[in-house]
Amino acid sequence: MCRHLGWLGEPVSIASLVLDPPSGLRVQSYAPRRQKHGLMNADGWGAGFFDLGGQERRWRSASPLWGDVSFASVAPVLRSGCVVAAVRSATVGMPLEASASAPFSDGSWLLSHNGVVDRGVLPVSRTAESTVDSAMLAALIFERGLDHLADTVVEVGSADPSARLNILAANGSRLLATTWGDTLSVLRRDDGVVVASEPYDDHPDWQDIPDRHLVDVSAGQVSLTPLKGSS
Numbered sequence: 001m002c003r004h005l006g007w008l009g010e011p012v013s014i015a016s017l018v019l020d021p022p023s024g025l026r027v028q029s030y031a032p033r034r035q036k037h038g039l040m041n042a043d044g045w046g047a048g049f050f051d052l053g054g055q056e057r058r059w060r061s062a063s064p065l066w067g068d069v070s071f072a073s074v075a076p077v078l079r080s081g082c083v084v085a086a087v088r089s090a091t092v093g094m095p096l097e098a099s100a101s102a103p104f105s106d107g108s109w110l111l112s113h114n115g116v117v118d119r120g121v122l123p124v125s126r127t128a129e130s131t132v133d134s135a136m137l138a139a140l141i142f143e144r145g146l147d148h149l150a151d152t153v154v155e156v157g158s159a160d161p162s163a164r165l166n167i168l169a170a171n172g173s174r175l176l177a178t179t180w181g182d183t184l185s186v187l188r189r190d191d192g193v194v195v196a197s198e199p200y201d202d203h204p205d206w207q208d209i210p211d212r213h214l215v216d217v218s219a220g221q222v223s224l225t226p227l228k229g230s231s
Contacts, residue, residue: 002041002086002087002088002089002102002112002113002114002115002134002197003025003028003029003032003035003041003086003087003114003196003197003198004025004084004085004086004087004102004112004114004166004168004196004197005017005018005024005025005083005084005085005086005168005194005195005196005197005200006083006084006085006112006168006169006170006175006177006194006195006196006217007080007081007082007083007175007192007193007194007195008081008082008170008173008174008175008192008193008217008218009081009189009191009192009193009220010081010191010192011052011079011080011081012079012080012081012191012192013075013076013077013078013079014047014049014075014076014078014079014080014083014085015072015075015076015078016076017083017085017194017200018047018065018075018083018085019072019075019076021200021201022200022201022202023198023199023200023201023202024200025045025065025085025086025087025200026065026066026087028041028087028197028198028200029041029042029045029064029065029066029087030042030064030066032197032198033198033199034183034197034198035089035197035198036182036183037089037116037164037182038089040089041065041087041088041089042064042066042089043062043064043088043089043090043096043101044060044061044062044063044064044087044088044090044096044097044098044100044101045060045061045063045064045065045068045085045086045087045088045101046058046059046060046061046085046086046088046098046101046102046103046112047059047060047071047075047078047083047084047085047103048083048084048085048102048103048105048110049078049080049082049083049084049110050080050081050082050170050171050172051080052079052080054172056105056107056108056110056172058103058105058110059071060098060099060101060102060103061098061101062096062097062098062100062101065087081172081192082170082171082172082173082175083170084102084103084110084111084112084168084169084170085103085112086101086102086103086112086114086168088100088101088102090132091116091132091133094131094132094133095130095131095132097130099129099130099135100129100130100132100134100135102134102138104129104134104135104138104139104142105129106127106142108171109142109146109169109170109171110169110170110171111138111141111142111167111168111169112134112167112168112169113133113134113137113138113165113166113167114164114166114167114168114182114197115134115163115164115165115166115180115181115182116133116162116163116164117133117134117137117156117160117163117164117165118133118159118160118162118163119131119133119136121156121159121160121163122136122137122140122156123140124136125139125140125143127139127142127143137156137165140152140156141167141169146169146171146176149167149169149176149178149214150178150214150225150227150228151228153165153167153178153180153227154227154228157180163180163181164180164181164182165178165180165181166178166179166180166181166182166183166184166197167180168195173218174216174217174218175193175195175215175216175217175218176214176215176216176217177195177209177214177215177217178212178213178214178215178227179209179210179211179212179213179215180211180212180227181211182197183197183198183208184196184197184208184209184215185197185198185199185206185207185208185209186206186207186209186215186217186222187199187203187205187206187207188205188207188222189205192220193217193220193222195215195217209224210224210226212226212227213225213226213227214226214227
């Protein structure tokens with residue numbers, strides 16, 4: 001299980017999204033407020049963003065976010081209009097390595113998986129960045145294409161009824177997310193949109209997203225679509 005966050009809007013510092021909020025990802029790494037499975041997210045972290053030239057960049061680690069002083073010193077000056085960041089709670093038996101931490105990438109999209117899935121229902125992929133379930137799922141989603149994210153999540157969820165499949169993905173101009181077994185909230189700000197596993201503060205404008213929905217953010221607009229099989 002993990003906690004993740006996405007941003008699409010005007011360029012802001014990575015620190016303002018991940019480190020500075022009172023209940024941001026740094027705090028969620030040791031004291032999440034809405035996490036249903038697991039108590040901490042101390043098994044790694046990752047921050048991915050698109051620079052001002054549109055190039056995808058990533059910084060990932062297998063260490064707890066709360067203790068990374070190097071990232072804390074640099075994050076205030078890293079600015080982007082599109083960010084995907086996550087803190088990781090590893091599934092039992094999964095390796096602890098930087099390559100197992102989200103966000104994963106195919107060179108165009110950054111993707112995080114908050115949940116768990118039986119690797120036996122996922123095809124073996126030579127492009128997966130790690131042997132962990134999240135990396136294998138990311139490879140499948142990249143192969144199918146993000147335009148088919150909803151169908152891929154429904155297919156995997158049908159193959160593994162116990163799976164939790166909250167996905168968050170961005171390509172610089174579009175932010176997609178799914179709810180499937182865990183929490184997700186959206187905050188519309190004047191300068192952009194935040195999509196996160198849980199609110200990073202107590203602002204009253206946070207909107208909780210119902211389970212089994214697709215969230216699509218682009219051009220400042222947010223749309224919600226029920227996934228197949230949802231009421």
